[in-house]
Amino acid sequence: MRAIRHIAVNVFRESVRDKVLYNLVFFAVLLISASYLLGQLTAGQDVKIIKDLGLAATSIFGLFIAVFIGIGLVSKEVERRSVYGVLAKPVRRHEFVLGKYLGLVLTLAVNIAVMAVALYLVLGYMAWMTPANVQAAWDAPALDPALLKAVFLIFVELCLITAVALFFSTFSSSILSAVLTFGMFVAGHFDADLKNFDQVVASPAAGALARGMYYVLPNLASFDVKADVVHGQPVPWALMGLATGYGLVYIAMLVLAAMFIFSRRDFK
Amino acid sequence: MQSAIRTEELTKDYAVGFWRKRPHRALDRLSIDVAPGEVFGFLGPNGAGKTTTLKLLMQLIFPTSGRAEILGQPVGAVAVRRRLGYLPENPYFYDYLTAEELLGYFASLFGYVGPERRRRVSMLLDRVGIGAERRMQLRKFSKGMLQRVGIAQALINDPEVVFLDEPMSGLDPVGRREVRALMLELRDRGTTLFFSSHILADAEALCSRVAILAGGRLTAIGQLSELLAFEIRGWELVVADLRPELIDRLGDVVRHHAEIAPGRYALELTLAEPPERLLAEVLGAGARLVALNPLRDTLEDVFMKHVAEASSHRMTTE
Ligand SMILES: Nc1ncnc2c1ncn2[C@@H]1O[C@H](COP(=O)(O)OP(=O)(O)OP(=O)(O)O)[C@@H](O)[C@H]1O
Ligand SMILES: [Mg+2]
Numbered sequence: 001m002r003a004i005r006h007i008a009v010n011v012f013r014e015s016v017r018d019k020v021l022y023n024l025v026f027f028a029v030l031l032i033s034a035s036y037l038l039g040q041l042t043a044g045q046d047v048k049i050i051k052d053l054g055l056a057a058t059s060i061f062g063l064f065i066a067v068f069i070g071i072g073l074v075s076k077e078v079e080r081r082s083v084y085g086v087l088a089k090p091v092r093r094h095e096f097v098l099g100k101y102l103g104l105v106l107t108l109a110v111n112i113a114v115m116a117v118a119l120y121l122v123l124g125y126m127a128w129m130t131p132a133n134v135q136a137a138w139d140a141p142a143l144d145p146a147l148l149k150a151v152f153l154i155f156v157e158l159c160l161i162t163a164v165a166l167f168f169s170t171f172s173s174s175i176l177s178a179v180l181t182f183g184m185f186v187a188g189h190f191d192a193d194l195k196n197f198d199q200v201v202a203s204p205a206a207g208a209l210a211r212g213m214y215y216v217l218p219n220l221a222s223f224d225v226k227a228d229v230v231h232g233q234p235v236p237w238a239l240m241g242l243a244t245g246y247g248l249v250y251i252a253m254l255v256l257a258a259m260f261i262f263s264r265r266d267f268k
Numbered sequence: 269m270q271s272a273i274r275t276e277e278l279t280k281d282y283a284v285g286f287w288r289k290r291p292h293r294a295l296d297r298l299s300i301d302v303a304p305g306e307v308f309g310f311l312g313p314n315g316a317g318k319t320t321t322l323k324l325l326m327q328l329i330f331p332t333s334g335r336a337e338i339l340g341q342p343v344g345a346v347a348v349r350r351r352l353g354y355l356p357e358n359p360y361f362y363d364y365l366t367a368e369e370l371l372g373y374f375a376s377l378f379g380y381v382g383p384e385r386r387r388r389v390s391m392l393l394d395r396v397g398i399g400a401e402r403r404m405q406l407r408k409f410s411k412g413m414l415q416r417v418g419i420a421q422a423l424i425n426d427p428e429v430v431f432l433d434e435p436m437s438g439l440d441p442v443g444r445r446e447v448r449a450l451m452l453e454l455r456d457r458g459t460t461l462f463f464s465s466h467i468l469a470d471a472e473a474l475c476s477r478v479a480i481l482a483g484g485r486l487t488a489i490g491q492l493s494e495l496l497a498f499e500i501r502g503w504e505l506v507v508a509d510l511r512p513e514l515i516d517r518l519g520d521v522v523r524h525h526a527e528i529a530p531g532r533y534a535l536e537l538t539l540a541e542p543p544e545r546l547l548a549e550v551l552g553a554g555a556r557l558v559a560l561n562p563l564r565d566t567l568e569d570v571f572m573k574h575v576a577e578a579s580s581h582r583m584t585t586e
Contacts, residue, residue: 002376002377002379003377006376006377010365010373013364013365013369014362014363014364014365017364017405018364080360081358081360082360082362083328084326084328084354085354085356085359085361085418086374086377087326087327088326088328088349088354088356089349089377090347090349090377090378091349091377092346264330266328266330267323267328267329268282
């Protein structure tokens with residue numbers, strides 16, 4: 001347990017110093033702030049566009065963090081052989097994997113929190129500048145707490161993507177892991193479409209393959225409640241719970257598989 | 269007594285080739301036994317399998333067959349790792365940590381906290397000669413500085429057994445001497461040292477026992493005195509007031525001669541006949557004896573001979 005904690009803290013410390021991270025967070029905050037200008041340009045002065053852009057920026061930049069730093073977690077350590085020093089210490093290999101994962105989850109949580117705070121600051125400024133009667137016409141209040149639901153599910157989705165990155169990086173090179181993880185992200189968003197793919201294509205083999213992939217790939221669309229939140233549609237707690245549970249189960253499977261593979265491999 | 273390190277027929281095949289993988293034997297049935305407190309030198313040319321052996325002992329790779337034990341327990345046991353230290357070949361750590369943070373991190377993996385952890389970290393960095401640079405991120409370290417950090421981290425837990433893969437690599441002459449002194453200090457404290465090296469002078473200065481590995485096979489193992497003792501290859505006779513024409517009369521038994529000062533000669537004698545007769549003859553002709561020394565092979569000669577034998581053996585079997 002102690003080892004896991006120290007490894008996680010070390011991941012956090014290392015990634016905080018990595019310039020990549022600064023740049024990503026900087027651009028995300030910049031984009032969120034810039035959305036204010038766009039909000040000014042559009043008629044109706046609605047905060048929708050700010051919320052839309054802000055959540056999208058959080059999600060996309062979070063994805064970059066998850067992939068670029070997530071891949072570095074394990075495959076870069078193996079490629080650069082820094083893993084040799086750690087694994088000669090009283091650390092079990094699965095503890096190493098788990099510590100790495102938790103460290104990145106911590107990094108993600110802090111970064112997403114920073115972006116969410118930036119978003120709320122822009123929205124708060126917008127609300128302060130806008131007369132009450134105009135605000136009354138908005139679908140949802142500027143500082144709508146429901147935004148946090150969307151942010152939370154983005155976080156769960158990114159934790160899942162990180163687990164995917166971790167899984168690939170336990171046995172493949174960093175570049176290959178990055179490609180595979182991005183691929184998984186894209187495919188995961190179209191996952192729901194795969195279910196009924198057999199009705200669109202003639203070949204039964206392709207249909208079966210699509211159906212197989214539907215069950216294997218994570219269904220990332222289930223974490224996407226951005227549009228509902230922005231338009232003031234209610235997001236039921238049951239849906240939140242279900243999506244979170246689904247994410248956790250998927251993450252657990254990936255992390256366990258990563259531990260299993262990592263514990264048996266040679267470091268050449 | 270229980271061994272500190274023991275391997276039994278330890279073998280490692282790497283899969284090589286892109287399309288059709290075929291096994292490449294990097295280590296072939298290595299059996300060695302190192303007693304506690306020994307300083308064991310693991311020698312061999314490039315590609316001999318030294319690093320492979322050390323990685324097997326650290327369980328960074330798994331053996332194809334055979335087994336290995338450290339302090340009586342199978343390698344890989346966490347309880348054993350508490351009691352050992354390891355310096356990897358060309359060590360590399362984390363770019364964005366400082367030397368101090370890296371050592372602190374490793375110390376915490378052993379459960380050291382607070383002032384005890386700080387004390388260990390600063391003591392070891394002092395010991396390996398890392399001064400104010402300890403607050404610098406490791407990506408700015410030179411190769412030799414990284415090597416020093418690597419040695420420090422291998423000793424963070426006062427290990428009973430220390431494995432060093434080419435400890436002198438990348439060090440300047442001062443650094444080498446410091447590391448040599450450090451190793452002697454560890455030996456005097458009873459630490460078992462197992463290190464690979466290309467620098468035979470280091471092995472000669474430090475080791476109680478050496479093994480020579482070539483092409484994945486053990487070709488020689490023993491006390492330095494044993495390995496070197498039976499390899500006398502002649503005598504060196506130094507005499508003064510010698511008339512030079514006498515040298516020609518001595519014949520083929522003088523392999524080589526040199527005048528080192530007026531009238532003073534160093535003669536290298538072969539083993540063809542015992543030196544006593546020659547000595548009598550030279551002294552009978554009025555010369556004075558200055559010195560008579562056996563010429564032994566250096567470790568380098570022994571090394572070259574074993575490595576050459578191994579490669580000719582491989583050529584005939586392949
Ligand atoms: N990852 C690997 N994949 C395939 N072959 C390998 C791998 N690592 C080492 N080898 C092979 O195993 C053999 C032994 O290599 P090893 O690194 O153990 O040598 P070494 O004695 O440490 O050499 P050096 O003195 O150069 O460090 C070599 O023939 C090498 O080509
Ligand atoms: Mg080597």
